[in-house]
Amino acid sequence: MSFILLWLGVGVLGGVGAISRFLIDALVSSSGGGRFPSGTLVVNLSGALLLGLLVGLGLHGDAYLLAGTAVLGSYTTFSTWIFESQRLAEDGERLLLAANIVLSLVLGVAAAALGRMIGGG
Amino acid sequence: MVEDGLKLTTYFGERDRAGGELLADALIDVYERKGVKASALFRGIEGFGERHRLQTDRLLTLSEALPIIAVAVDRAERIEALLAEVREINAGGVTTLERARLLSGALGPAELGGDSGASKLTIYLGRQERAGGRPAYLAVVDLLHSHGVAGATVLLGVDGTAHGVRERSRFFAANAQVPLMIMSVGDDERIAAVLPELSSMLSQPLLTLERLRICKRDGVLLAAPADPPEGELGGEAHRQKLTIYAGEQARHEGQLLYSALIRRLLREGAAGATALRGLWGYHGEHQPHGERFWSLRRHVPIVTVLLDTPSNMRRWFAIVDEMTAETGLVTSEIVPALWKRSL
Numbered sequence: 001m002s003f004i005l006l007w008l009g010v011g012v013l014g015g016v017g018a019i020s021r022f023l024i025d026a027l028v029s030s031s032g033g034g035r036f037p038s039g040t041l042v043v044n045l046s047g048a049l050l051l052g053l054l055v056g057l058g059l060h061g062d063a064y065l066l067a068g069t070a071v072l073g074s075y076t077t078f079s080t081w082i083f084e085s086q087r088l089a090e091d092g093e094r095l096l097l098a099a100n101i102v103l104s105l106v107l108g109v110a111a112a113a114l115g116r117m118i119g120g121g
Numbered sequence: 122m123v124e125d126g127l128k129l130t131t132y133f134g135e136r137d138r139a140g141g142e143l144l145a146d147a148l149i150d151v152y153e154r155k156g157v158k159a160s161a162l163f164r165g166i167e168g169f170g171e172r173h174r175l176q177t178d179r180l181l182t183l184s185e186a187l188p189i190i191a192v193a194v195d196r197a198e199r200i201e202a203l204l205a206e207v208r209e210i211n212a213g214g215v216t217t218l219e220r221a222r223l224l225s226g227a228l229g230p231a232e233l234g235g236d237s238g239a240s241k242l243t244i245y246l247g248r249q250e251r252a253g254g255r256p257a258y259l260a261v262v263d264l265l266h267s268h269g270v271a272g273a274t275v276l277l278g279v280d281g282t283a284h285g286v287r288e289r290s291r292f293f294a295a296n297a298q299v300p301l302m303i304m305s306v307g308d309d310e311r312i313a314a315v316l317p318e319l320s321s322m323l324s325q326p327l328l329t330l331e332r333l334r335i336c337k338r339d340g341v342l343l344a345a346p347a348d349p350p351e352g353e354l355g356g357e358a359h360r361q362k363l364t365i366y367a368g369e370q371a372r373h374e375g376q377l378l379y380s381a382l383i384r385r386l387l388r389e390g391a392a393g394a395t396a397l398r399g400l401w402g403y404h405g406e407h408q409p410h411g412e413r414f415w416s417l418r419r420h421v422p423i424v425t426v427l428l429d430t431p432s433n434m435r436r437w438f439a440i441v442d443e444m445t446a447e448t449g450l451v452t453s454e455i456v457p458a459l460w461k462r463s464l
Contacts, residue, residue: 025182037180080181087179090419
């Protein structure tokens with residue numbers, strides 16, 4: 001695969017990841033009532049699971065760059081997680097704030113580990 | 122000077138389009154071209170409209186099309202002259218037209234006789250306008266508070282016209298004169314007593330006075346929303362407008378009041394609700410409060426506006442009544458709704 005084609009692929013697949021995040025986040029958030037940032041949590045957990053799976057399957061090289069860095073890198077979002085946590089703090093929603101931070105971290109690490117296990121890594 | 126005025130209010134979404142441009146831009150373009158005395162565009166922080174899709178600035182993905190309320194105020198004949206154009210731009214949305222007394226220049230104590238005994242006084246300013254060596258909006262809110270007016274909320278517009286001239290906020294600018302609106306509600310005699318001082322305090326005073334009913338104050342039920350007059354006025358159907366003023370930290374069963382209320386109304390199928398975040402204000406016995414730089418939580422006032430048919434509003438008022446058992450100021454107004462399909 002040529003160098004230029006590879007990076008074009010990163011750009012295009014990155015866009016696919018971003019659009020998937022938007023659609024899934026919107027779907028989950030609006031059905032969940034919107035108080036807890038469940039959309040972002042679902043996106044980040046599923047992203048961590050899939051990335052763990054890719055690693056477990058032993059994906060490497062260009063394929064790993066395209067699927068991992070491009071698709072999953074733009075699918076998951078750290079900044080949104082932090083931004084929504086800050087909004088919860090501002091609203092004085094202490095329980096939801098703690099849940100958002102702890103659940104993302106604990107379940108996120110567990111999801112990545114589960115993905116690796118499924119992938120056989 | 123007191124003149125017959127009209128207040129045109131439009132409710133739509135941030136991403137709604139009219140022809141090739143954003144509805145919000147198209148609308149304020151009209152107000153600029155016609156030199157409307159005061160107009161302002163306010164971006165909501167949470168709400169839903171006819172499509173029943175929740176939008177909230179608390180979640181990134183659900184904040185891409187926040188609800189917008191646009192207000193235009195001028196002499197009656199000047200507002201009537203732009204109705205046709207606004208109708209064309211906002212064909213799908215909701216528009217209401219309210220009678221308002223337009224006050225400008227030097228003012229004496231006004232007669233505010235009315236059956237409800239309460240009035241809404243709205244003051245139109247620029248953000249940087251000053252009075253007595255400090256921001257005019259702080260001086261005005263203090264004045265209203267010292268006269269025992271029931272509540273006041275300062276709302277900052279993102280676009281609009283002031284004294285007929287376009288004022289618009291930009292990303293890299295000091296936002297010198299974006300329009301700012303102070304909504305206050307109180308008993309007639311208290312509002313009337315404020316007017317002379319208010320007009321001498323401001324360099325170019327521009328105010329409107331409207332009738333309304335105070336339904337609740339700090340958890341005390343004073344009156345149910347008024348019934349609309351019999352029959353229809355010239356083909357216009359009426360809408361009931363319910364406005365809830367409360368602090369951003371006001372809660373109902375542990376949840377943020379405005380947010381819990383909007384979600385409940387969405388679930389129950391209300392026509393629409395919009396919450397606006399104020400910059401400064403108070404209601405009831407509280408001292409004026411607003412944004413402070415060094416606090417994590419915000420202590421700003423929130424205004425939540427509901428608009429529906431008077432018969433549906435009876436149901437929504439019961440919900441509002443239940444959720445404002447401890448705090449909040451609730452007012453109701455009957456407003457003629459224009460060119461709404463399927464009435």
